[in-house]
Amino acid sequence: MGRGRPVLRRAARAAPSRLRLRPGPRPGLVPEPSGEFVSTISVNGLTVRHRRTVALDGVDLDFGPGVHGLLGPNGAGKTSLIRVLATVARPTGGRVELLGHALSGHRELSAARRRLGYLPQDFGYYPGFTVREFVGYVAWLKAMPGDIAGAAVERAVARVGLADRIDSKMRTLSGGMVRRAGIAQAIVNEPDVLLLDEPTAGLDPEQRVEFRSLLVELGHRTTVIVSTHLVEDVAVACTEVTLLASGRVAYRGTPASLATLGESDAGADLGGNPVERGYTAALRGHRAAVATTTGARR
Numbered sequence: 001m002g003r004g005r006p007v008l009r010r011a012a013r014a015a016p017s018r019l020r021l022r023p024g025p026r027p028g029l030v031p032e033p034s035g036e037f038v039s040t041i042s043v044n045g046l047t048v049r050h051r052r053t054v055a056l057d058g059v060d061l062d063f064g065p066g067v068h069g070l071l072g073p074n075g076a077g078k079t080s081l082i083r084v085l086a087t088v089a090r091p092t093g094g095r096v097e098l099l100g101h102a103l104s105g106h107r108e109l110s111a112a113r114r115r116l117g118y119l120p121q122d123f124g125y126y127p128g129f130t131v132r133e134f135v136g137y138v139a140w141l142k143a144m145p146g147d148i149a150g151a152a153v154e155r156a157v158a159r160v161g162l163a164d165r166i167d168s169k170m171r172t173l174s175g176g177m178v179r180r181a182g183i184a185q186a187i188v189n190e191p192d193v194l195l196l197d198e199p200t201a202g203l204d205p206e207q208r209v210e211f212r213s214l215l216v217e218l219g220h221r222t223t224v225i226v227s228t229h230l231v232e233d234v235a236v237a238c239t240e241v242t243l244l245a246s247g248r249v250a251y252r253g254t255p256a257s258l259a260t261l262g263e264s265d266a267g268a269d270l271g272g273n274p275v276e277r278g279y280t281a282a283l284r285g286h287r288a289a290v291a292t293t294t295g296a297r298r
């Protein structure tokens with residue numbers, strides 16, 4: 001369908017003040033033909049609290065077309081961020097704009113949701129549905145016109161390598177196949193923003209490699225945010241890395257710049273591959289900086 005760029009341009013025309021157009025290059029933001037850089041997601045001062053736990057602590061981020069890896073230790077706030085962007089959780093504070101929509105009010109939310117794809121960490125489905133019915137149901141929820149939905153479902157299912165199981169019941173699929181059906185429902189509407197929470201969990205190595213190629217392909221026109229613990233997925237498929245730690249942004253850059261950090265003195269004593277070393281070095285650097293700031297305040 002290839003709707004991404006025209007849709008973005010339409011959104012920019014309709015609500016120019018709500019999209020940030022950046023003059024200079026940033027990692028992960030793909031230049032428009034005009035040379036401008038379009039931010040499809042803009043997050044300012046985002047705070048999420050779950051009772052006494054601060055999951056996100058005044059985070060500022062923006063994302064444009066490309067594949068953005070979201071890394072961080074357990075409890076860093078990755079899922080909390082993705083759930084707010086997916087419009088399934090309300091922030092405690094701050095402002096989020098998605099494709100020019102401020103995510104407040106029924107109309108804005110509905111408009112944003114139609115152009116979103118979301119794979120939650122754990123997702124539900126009717127076990128008696130076939131893959132076709134499961135993905136088709138989501139196409140219906142996204143208000144896709146009936147005359148194109150059938151072909152869109154088949155295409156999405158084929159893209160995740162499940163064409164031969166399209167008429168199998170969900171309950172007969174393996175865990176990895178269920179995950180792939182989950183990815184298919186997330187991309188069925190050719191979303192402009194695609195949010196994937198640990199999409200490769202449970203995939204076999206061959207499927208992971210194929211999934212990375214799909215991510216790269218999707219990132220040409222879509223803003224893809226993928227939360228993962230698998231640093232090699234990020235190294236291969238992502239244009240930009242955002243590392244969260246204790247609800248704050250600990251590092252942002254390209255996978256290559258993270259790898260360079262792993263090659264420096266900070267990563268000298270760490271095992272693993274360069275990106276894994278960079279990840280650990282960045283995390284240690286961030287924690288040391290936080291400790292210094294906290295100590296200075298006392």
Ligand SMILES: Nc1ncnc2c1ncn2[C@@H]1O[C@H](COP(=O)(O)OP(=O)(O)OP(=O)(O)O)[C@@H](O)[C@H]1O
Nearest residue numbers: 050053054055072073074075076077078079080081
């Ligand atoms: N529903 C909830 N109720 C209470 N605390 C929560 C809830 N959801 C998340 N938290 C807390 O918020 C913090 C951030 O959690 P979140 O799930 O966003 O992290 P994460 O980076 O996705 O972690 P993981 O890698 O383990 O999936 C954690 O301290 C977590 O315990």
